[in-house]
Amino acid sequence: MSAEDLYHAELVRLAREGFGGGHLDAPAGVATLDSPLCGDRVTVEVRLAGGRIEAVAHRVLGCVLCQASASLLGHGATGRTVAEVEVARQGLAALLGRGEPIAAEPFGGLSVFAPVRTVPSRHACVLLPFDALRAAIAGARE
Amino acid sequence: MSDRAEVLRQAADWGEGGLGVALATVVSTWGSAPRPAGSHLVVNEKGEFVGSVSGGCIEGAVVREAMASIQDGKPRLLEYGVTHDRAWEVGLACGGTIQVFVDRAGLTRDILEALRADLAAKRPVVLAIDLGSGASRLIHPAGDAGGVDPALLAAARAAAEDDQSRQVQGPGGPVFLRVYNQPVRLVIVGAVHIAQSLAPMAQLAGYEVVVVDPRRAFATGERFQGVELSTEWPDEALKRLGLGRRTAVVTMTHDPKIDDPALAAALRSDSFYIGALGSKKTQAARRQRLLTQGFDEAALARLHGPVGLSIGAVSTAEIAVSILSELVACLRKGSASG
Numbered sequence: 001m002s003a004e005d006l007y008h009a010e011l012v013r014l015a016r017e018g019f020g021g022g023h024l025d026a027p028a029g030v031a032t033l034d035s036p037l038c039g040d041r042v043t044v045e046v047r048l049a050g051g052r053i054e055a056v057a058h059r060v061l062g063c064v065l066c067q068a069s070a071s072l073l074g075h076g077a078t079g080r081t082v083a084e085v086e087v088a089r090q091g092l093a094a095l096l097g098r099g100e101p102i103a104a105e106p107f108g109g110l111s112v113f114a115p116v117r118t119v120p121s122r123h124a125c126v127l128l129p130f131d132a133l134r135a136a137i138a139g140a141r142e
Numbered sequence: 143m144s145d146r147a148e149v150l151r152q153a154a155d156w157g158e159g160g161l162g163v164a165l166a167t168v169v170s171t172w173g174s175a176p177r178p179a180g181s182h183l184v185v186n187e188k189g190e191f192v193g194s195v196s197g198g199c200i201e202g203a204v205v206r207e208a209m210a211s212i213q214d215g216k217p218r219l220l221e222y223g224v225t226h227d228r229a230w231e232v233g234l235a236c237g238g239t240i241q242v243f244v245d246r247a248g249l250t251r252d253i254l255e256a257l258r259a260d261l262a263a264k265r266p267v268v269l270a271i272d273l274g275s276g277a278s279r280l281i282h283p284a285g286d287a288g289g290v291d292p293a294l295l296a297a298a299r300a301a302a303e304d305d306q307s308r309q310v311q312g313p314g315g316p317v318f319l320r321v322y323n324q325p326v327r328l329v330i331v332g333a334v335h336i337a338q339s340l341a342p343m344a345q346l347a348g349y350e351v352v353v354v355d356p357r358r359a360f361a362t363g364e365r366f367q368g369v370e371l372s373t374e375w376p377d378e379a380l381k382r383l384g385l386g387r388r389t390a391v392v393t394m395t396h397d398p399k400i401d402d403p404a405l406a407a408a409l410r411s412d413s414f415y416i417g418a419l420g421s422k423k424t425q426a427a428r429r430q431r432l433l434t435q436g437f438d439e440a441a442l443a444r445l446h447g448p449v450g451l452s453i454g455a456v457s458t459a460e461i462a463v464s465i466l467s468e469l470v471a472c473l474r475k476g477s478a479s480g
Contacts, residue, residue, distance in 0.1 A: 008228045015229075037189070037202035064229040116230040120210075121203035 010112045015067035020074015024057045029140025033132040035124045040066045044073075044132040048140050053077050053085070056133065063125055065116065070129035076107030082137055089130040096123045145348055146182070146322070147261055149193040153184040154254050162187035162212035164246040166204050168195050169219075169273065169309050169318040175238035180307030180320045187212045195242050196222070196234060203232040207244050217245035217276035243318060245276035253278050261322060268298040269320040272312065281319075305388075325350045326473060329383060331376045331404040332394030333360035336419065339462035340392070341369045347466060349390075354379040356400065376404035385411035390469050392417040392449060396424065402431060409441050415472040417449035417465060451478060 027045035034041040040062030047054040056077045058070045077085065084106035092110050094100040096117050102110045113126050156163045166183040168175070176197040183193040183201065185208035195204055200222045207218050222232060223239030234240065253269075257280060260267040268281045281290055283302040290298075294317060297310040301319045309318050326349045330337045333355035341351045345368070354372045355361040361371045372379045376393075385391065391408035392415075393401035401418060408416045409432070418428060425447040432442060450464030451471070471478040 004228065008230075011229045037205060068229070115228070119203075119230050119232055121206045121232055122230050 004115050007112055007115050010109075011064060011068045014071045014075075014109075014112070015064045017071055018067065018074070019071045020056055020058055020077070021071070022057045022059070024055050027057070027136075027140075029136040029138070031132050031135035031139060033128055033135060035062075035128055037121070038063065038066075038125060040125055040128055042066065042070060042129050042132040044070075044129065044136040046133065046136040046140055048082070048137065051083075052079060052081050053137075058129060058132070060129065062128070063122075065113075065122055065125040066128055069113070069126045072107055072109055072112075073129050073133055076109070077133065080106050085130075085133060085137065089127070089134060092130060093127060096126060145193070147258070149182050149184050150254065150258050150261070152192045153249065154251075154258060156184075156186045156190075157251055157254065162246060163249070164208035164211045164244055165249045166195055166208050166242050166244045167271065167318065167320065168240055169243045169271075170241040171238060172223075172240075173238035175240045176234065177240075178307070179309070179318075182320075183208070185209060185212075196240065199234050200232055200240075200242075204242055204244065208246075211244050212246050215246060217243065217273075219243050219273060243271065243273055243276075245271070249278060253280060256280055257322070264324045266302055266324055267322045268302055269322065270294065270298060270312075271318045271320065272314065272316075273309070273318055274315040324388065326388050326390065327352065327383070328390045328392065328469070329354060329380065329385075329404075330392050330394060331355065331401060332396075332419070333357070333362075333365060333371070334394050336458045336461050336465075337394050338365055339459040340465055341366060343459075343462050343466050344469075345369070347470070352379075352383060354404070355395065357395075376400060377407055380404060380407040380411075385413050387412045387414055389413045390415035390417075390473075392419070392465060392469075394419045396420055398428070398431065402428070402435075405432065405445065406435060406437070409437055409444060415469045416445050417468065418445060418447040419449050420447060422448060446472075446478070 024045040028048055029046045032043040043059045045057045060067050060070045087104050088106050091102045095102055099117050116122050116126055153163050164185050168177055168179050168181040171179055181195055183191055183195045185191045185205050189205055189209055191205050211218055220242045222234055266283055270281055271278045281298040283299040291313045294312050298319050301308055301321050305323050307320045309316055328344045328349045328351050330353045333353050337353055344351045352370045353366055354376050356373055356375050358373050361373050391413050393404050395401050429442055451467045453464050455461040455464040468478045
């Protein structure tokens with residue numbers, strides 16, 4: 001099995017698990033973002049406490065990449081600081097855009113998206129849930 | 143306006159508005175490709191687009207590549223197909239493979255203007271795109287083509303004759319020949335209610351429509367907005383319009399004095415589709431009249447009557463669909479059977 005096959009299997013697993021899918025009771029911030037070329041649509045709800053993510057939930061209408069990315073968020077974002085979310089978002093963008101290895105892994109598992117680097121038209125699918133989380137945080141009240 | 147003219151108009155408008163524009167063209171297809179060779183997608187620097195190179199499967203990826211080409215000025219030859227079905231791959235669900243050439247440089251304002259002028263004047267023209275450099279030029283298959291490599295000119299003429307855009311080997315590498323022939327023309331004889339449905343539908347399908355009816359009360363601009371009208375008698379009108387391999391004629395008046403001369407003219411021509419509205423009983427009488435005019439059974443076999451595919455059409459619009467479907471089958475498959 002090639003490295004790409006392994007990555008693919010992990011992406012499919014993540015998408016299928018759908019960690020963090022659903023709604024929050026009384027979210028402090030909500031954001032919906034979409035990708036006009038793909039149609040992917042992600043809604044992220046978040047609650048914050050003391051600069052950390054207390055709870056996060058998402059709903060994804062999109063492709064496997066978008067689902068896997070949201071699932072990774074749902075699995076790892078709780079308890080992380082807002083700054084760590086930024087680090088993860090930037091690391092992911094650098095991995096996709098320039099092929100830089102993931103240095104810090106506040107969420108764990110971001111490297112699974114490495115093969116997407118060669119397909120620029122799919123980068124947005126991976127980043128969309130992170131951007132939605134960022135937007136939800138920006139609009140949230142603690 | 144036809145699909146192809148609309149795409150070129152949009153490219154010209156964006157260019158005049160100062161926007162960077164790239165043209166994406168399907169240059170090869172294998173297997174069940176969604177769009178034929180020659181299909182265009184025009185993209186501007188903001189990512190807005192018209193036309194298509196697939197059924198939507200790869201448009202997103204091609205739009206991105208086009209925007210990148212506008213940025214760096216370099217042409218790109220892209221290939222899409224279904225390979226491993228991995229999550230990150232961009233491909234065609236249908237199992238086909240297509241090559242798409244994306245370029246900003248080749249479609250200069252001069253070429254775009256000249257191409258649009260040719261289409262407006264109904265002059266057949268071939269857009270030759272060098273797939274190495276992206277450089278484009280227009281070749282007129284009917285005219286003298288000064289400075290064109292003789293082999294390339296012959297290939298362009300053959301492509302125009304076959305009405306098939308295709309890739310050929312040019313003097314300096316692969317060249318894609320995009321054929322712009324005069325559109326298929328549909329002459330509708332009888333400015334009747336069904337014609338009011340058929341004319342705009344045929345225009346949507348990219349055909350040029352002329353409605354002929356000497357009864358001026360029927361052939362009015364109010365009843366046929368945006369459609370070329372003629373109140374000549376059909377034999378005069380058809381003589382003036384000239385019928386050929388890329389012409390279809392459908393008669394709809396039910397009145398022998400108007401329909402029969404049109405059908406006679408059509409049967410004497412190479413028209414690829416000849417149809418006559420009317421019941422089986424009407425058709426039997428019509429055949430009899432045409433036989434006495436000297437047409438034999440072989441000639442009358444070209445006449446589709448009752449006109450249209452048997453799809454149980456009831457409303458005028460549905461009958462127009464059945465006629466248009468039969469016309470398409472004759473154009474693309476050579477016959478409506480099977």
